[in-house]
Amino acid sequence: MNERIKPYLLETEPYYRPAGREIELFEAAYARRMPMILKGPTGCGKTRFIEHMAWRLRKPLITVACNEDLTSSDLVGRFLLDANGTVWHDGPLTTAVRFGAICYLDEVVEARADTTVVIHPLADDRRTLPLDRRGELVRAHPDFHLVMSYNPGYQSSAKDLKVSTKQRFGALDFHYPHAEIEVEIVMRESGVDRETASRLVGIARQSRELRGRGIEEGISTRMVVHAGGLIAHGIDPHASCRIAMTRPISDDEDVLHALDGFVEAHFGP
Numbered sequence: 001m002n003e004r005i006k007p008y009l010l011e012t013e014p015y016y017r018p019a020g021r022e023i024e025l026f027e028a029a030y031a032r033r034m035p036m037i038l039k040g041p042t043g044c045g046k047t048r049f050i051e052h053m054a055w056r057l058r059k060p061l062i063t064v065a066c067n068e069d070l071t072s073s074d075l076v077g078r079f080l081l082d083a084n085g086t087v088w089h090d091g092p093l094t095t096a097v098r099f100g101a102i103c104y105l106d107e108v109v110e111a112r113a114d115t116t117v118v119i120h121p122l123a124d125d126r127r128t129l130p131l132d133r134r135g136e137l138v139r140a141h142p143d144f145h146l147v148m149s150y151n152p153g154y155q156s157s158a159k160d161l162k163v164s165t166k167q168r169f170g171a172l173d174f175h176y177p178h179a180e181i182e183v184e185i186v187m188r189e190s191g192v193d194r195e196t197a198s199r200l201v202g203i204a205r206q207s208r209e210l211r212g213r214g215i216e217e218g219i220s221t222r223m224v225v226h227a228g229g230l231i232a233h234g235i236d237p238h239a240s241c242r243i244a245m246t247r248p249i250s251d252d253e254d255v256l257h258a259l260d261g262f263v264e265a266h267f268g269p
């Protein structure tokens, strides 16, 4: 393996609790080098899943957090001035393509469409990346794999993936886990006991039913883990739930009142 990508290898196994066949299906997609989209709400385990898969496959993982300021040069690379003149520097995508890493474009719809088109020739049979500024066509290393995450929840149509992009990818659906599995995850990730984890998960599940009625998305697994972490640290449950679960997701008095009601129903007044 090339020295440039060795630092991106995961040394220890990231804990991931599967909900269904996603590990087997992703392995098959990887074997075919089928580009993949991980779909699902924020904080439901997509990033943890790709970290786990990279570890399982023993492949380096290069993650790019996408945002609207991300340019195609940020992905592919640019000429920079140094003592010897201008020198080309590969961007994270080019590094993954050249040397054979998994490239994970996190929250890809946040990037502008003109940025994401650079992935098109990589996501079909060509498996190439044209570096126009440099006049180079990079052929993807056999181990290169392209994966992106995408939250279909709060996309307006202006902020959706192009059909021509979507059609190049396979997709795996992610959801908040079933109650028993989520309890297991929260115990493991935060260190609280089963009883406490069950109460926290109960609150989160009730909040998710408010989706579309005052909140965009309910309390995520990530937030439940954070609340559990505060409780494990010695903070009382009510304050932990306020800080980590209820206050971050809404500013609306009525919604907050309803959420506080869920907390009291599970932890007492």
Ligand SMILES: Nc1ncnc2c1ncn2[C@@H]1O[C@H](COP(=O)(O)OP(=O)(O)O)[C@@H](O)[C@H]1O
Residues within 6 Å of the ligand: 015, 016, 017, 018, 019, 040, 041, 042, 043, 044, 045, 046, 047, 048, 049, 177, 185, 189, 221, 222, 225
């Ligand atoms: N299936 C799972 N197995 C292990 N941990 C999980 C799982 N789902 C969620 N988590 C926990 O929730 C947190 C947030 O998940 P993450 O993968 O960052 O969400 P996403 O990328 O979907 O926004 C993780 O750090 C982990 O603690």
Ligand SMILES: [Mg+2]
Residues within 6 Å of the ligand: 043, 046, 047, 048, 106, 149
């Ligand atoms: Mg993520």
